[in-house]
Amino acid sequence: MTYQDAIAFLFPLHRFGMKMSLENITALCNYLGNPERRLGxxxxxxxxxxxxxxxxxxxxxxxxxxxxxxxxTSPHVERFEERIRINGQMISEDYIAGLTADLKAKIQDLNATFFEATTAMAFRYFSEESVDVSVIEVGMGGRLDATNVVLPDYCLITPIDYDHQQWLGETIEQIAAEKAGIVKSRAQTIVARQHLEALEVIMAVAKEKKSRLLQLPQRLHTVNLRPLR
Known part of the structure; x- marks a missing residue:
């Protein structure tokens, strides 16, 4: 399979839309030997x-x-490879071609979505490259997002507002509950400035999961540090 073949196979997977479930990504990760557990x-x-x-x-x-x-991260702007990087360098075309060839039959068997397939590919790549740190951006929501099979050490929640309401809910509380679904008991949860309704939901989830919660202050100040002469 060439890189062009891989892209021609992956991009039409958008037609499967979004599936609010972790079933497919779990199956893909199991097939690959659970790389999501080896991400540093x-x-x-x-x-x-x-x-x-x-x-x-x-x-x-x-x-x-x-x-x-x-x-x-997602989405990409110009090239698919932008989504998957190590030390700023994009994944190679050859790796995409090889991994897509390995996964093609399984993806077809599951009717996996584009995001499920690319997430599994990213985890496999990062695992094989023995990275020290993996920074993983949620695609949409959190609780049922394909990235939510990782074992996080830090869960960061940036400001929450109305988005993807047809999938995540009509209220800030409902949306916050979906996004707080990334909070895990073994992780430190760090929360940016939030609507009060969102913050209350996140705090409740962190308490339930026994996750340590750090709430950033409402105002952050930057300091320009200049080298000593």
């Missing part, structure tokens, strides 16, 4: 506003600290 330190990011930029900032910080850092 995992930072899982959900929210409505700023989750993509937060993911990019986190990956940049980790990379500058000398850590081999994976970044999974």
């Amino acid at each position: 330190t995992v930072v899982h990011i959900a929210g409505t506003n700023g989750k993509g930029s937060t993911a990019a900032f986190m990956a940049s910080i980790c990379q500058e600290a000398g850590l081999k850092t994976a970044l999974y």
Whole structure:
């Protein structure tokens, strides 16, 4: 299979739309030997506003600290490879072709969606490359998003607002409950400024999951640090 063949196979998977279930991604990960369990330190990011930029900032910080850092984001702007990066370098065309060939029959058997397929591919790539840190951006929502099979060390929730209401619910509380679905008991939960209704939901979920909760202050100040002469 060539890279062009792989893209020609993957892109039409959009027609399967979105499936609010973890069944397919779990099956794909099982088929691949559960790479989602071998992603190094995992930072899982959900929210409505700023989750993509937060993911990019986190990956940049980790990379500058000398850590081999994976970044999974969506959507891409120009090239499919933008979604899957290690230390800023996009996944290679050859790897995409090879992995798509390996997964094609399983994807077809499951009628997996585009996002389910690409998420499984990203996990396999990051696992094989033995990354130190994986920064994983949720595609939509959180609770039933395909990325929500990872074992996070840090769960970040950026500001929540109205979005994807046909899938996530009509109220801020309902949307927050879906996005707070990434919170896990073994993880530190870090919450950005929120509507009060969203914050109350997140706090309740963190308490239920016994997740340590850090709420960022309403105002953050930046400091320009200049090198000493």
